[in-house]
Amino acid sequence: MLLCLLFFANMFLQAQSVDKNKIQPSQDSIKKNVFVKGLANGYIPTKYFNFDLRYLIKYNQFEGIRTGLGGITNDAFSKSVRVNGYTVYGFRDDRFKYSIGSSFRLNEDKNTWLTLSYTDDLQETGSTKFLTDKRFFQFFEPRLLNIDLFHQHVTKTIGLEHEFTNNLNVVSEISTSYIKPTYNYGFVTSNSILNTFNLSTAKIALQWRPFKNGISSETTSKETDNDFPMFALQYTKSFTDVFKSDLNFSKLDFRTIHQIGKKGKSISEITLVAGLASGDIPLTHLYHAYPNNINKETIMQRFSVAGTNSFETMFFNEFFSDKFATLQLKHYIKPFNITQRYKPQLVLITRYAIGDIKEPERHQNVTFGSLKKGYTESGFEINKLLFGFGLSFTYRYGAYHLPEIGDNVAFKFTFNVTL
The missing domain is CATH 2.40.160.50 (membrane protein fhac: a member of the omp85/tpsb transporter family)
Known part of the structure; x- marks a missing residue:
């Protein structure tokens, strides 16, 4: 959708630049800047x-x-x-x-x-x-x-x-x-x-x-x-x-x-x-801790797109809290300057969440756990590999580590576009 919008926006602005009265190029530039800034x-x-x-x-x-x-x-x-x-x-x-x-x-x-x-x-x-x-x-x-x-x-x-x-x-x-x-x-x-x-x-x-x-x-x-x-x-x-x-x-x-x-x-x-x-x-x-893992059996069935500040290995609706805290640490390595336009970037990530809930029995017909033991995941992203897409790998460990190794792994796309 983004590429289509940019394509049509560019075509529109190019068409506007062909003016019979030869309007000054600076006016076209202003129009283009306003449009692109609005689109961004x-x-x-x-x-x-x-x-x-x-x-x-x-x-x-x-x-x-x-x-x-x-x-x-x-x-x-x-x-x-x-x-x-x-x-x-x-x-x-x-x-x-x-x-x-x-x-x-x-x-x-x-x-x-x-x-x-x-x-x-x-x-x-x-x-x-x-x-x-x-x-x-x-x-x-x-x-x-x-x-x-x-x-x-x-x-x-x-x-x-x-x-x-x-x-x-x-x-x-x-x-x-x-x-x-x-x-x-x-x-x-x-x-x-x-x-x-x-x-x-x-x-x-x-x-x-x-x-x-x-x-x-x-x-x-x-x-x-x-x-x-x-x-x-x-x-x-x-x-x-x-x-x-x-x-x-x-x-x-x-x-x-x-x-x-x-x-x-x-x-x-x-x-x-x-x-x-x-x-x-x-x-x-x-409160939830912004989970982003689909409730499906295998790693590839759970393959989707990573969020910006979400817990990638935490399953949706797995935890709810009435008191909680999350800490996220990200380190963005300087982009790899391969070419002037192609600059992928490595990001190292660690996330931690802790919480608890009183009287969970008051919530009927739903099942969820508590974060009182502390939840930890770490991983990395390689962003902007191709057309804004990259890859993400995250691993769940610590108190909420699951018996099946594959259930602790989140392997996903990332998507980053800057206009």
Whole structure:
């Protein structure tokens, strides 16, 4: 898909350059740069609206092929109002999903935005997203192919974003949600067993980059070596009996990322993620460690595409926790300068996860384990061998080493493309 988009984009821009009036080449160059930059950030820009490539086509185990359209208005439409939305259709579950939202700039100097949204879609069970995370785009999302545990949510949200300084960004949000797991599940409470439930939650998140000097927005982003380390902290509170909410729980999430080195040379990256949840918290809002191994018998049957920060040997739905921590260490060897364009890169990787869960018996009709003994895997990637594809090898060892040697091995593709 990426190659096709680039091909047609190039053909379009070449056609535009043949002008009867001999428009200056610099104008064509500007148009091309704007288009390619938009494409690299996952957008096809038009005059007032940027189409979002994230919704064009995807695949997962529950929906099968998922396709649709989405996008956001740009500055030519308004610099103080944004309108965004999407509609997608899953062929396997035969259902439309959609979202619509608007944002209003309250203060330009502090980049303060008020946001309203309504979403009817799916979310991966056990996943956590920080409100301060900027939009992230990949032409190909490898881990998504293998996910099979989702819950449907209908969510109404009002949020406020404010930059206290160039280094400190704070986002708060109040939302109500109707949650319906797509799998057979019951959560035991003091009064009953819930198969579906309503939640009313408040969240506040902050992101601190002590040395930040890059720029970012909804449609463009630029990171520099001085952006590290990054720190993110988020608190979530669910309230009982507020707008008919069924459950009372709280979550505290933390993440830090640090890099040592410079792009084009050797780089070491450290990522620490931790979470703590308490109260009546269902499986949908527990933690997993971002597993990425398919539940199949042989190594080659499990052959797929490695994720960016996922545990490649950990099977999907193998562990859930109400408190956990993961540590990932990556060392990017300086790219092999074989030719000007062909520069494969070796990456050495070690991942560690630890966690636990209270009262696992409250989660009915599902079976999973605990990470209290500590989970370890190590391996390597050789990236950009051919057309952005590479190879990954990871081995599971330590307390959760499995009896069959082959079950501890993950051998996969990697995929990396930079425009």
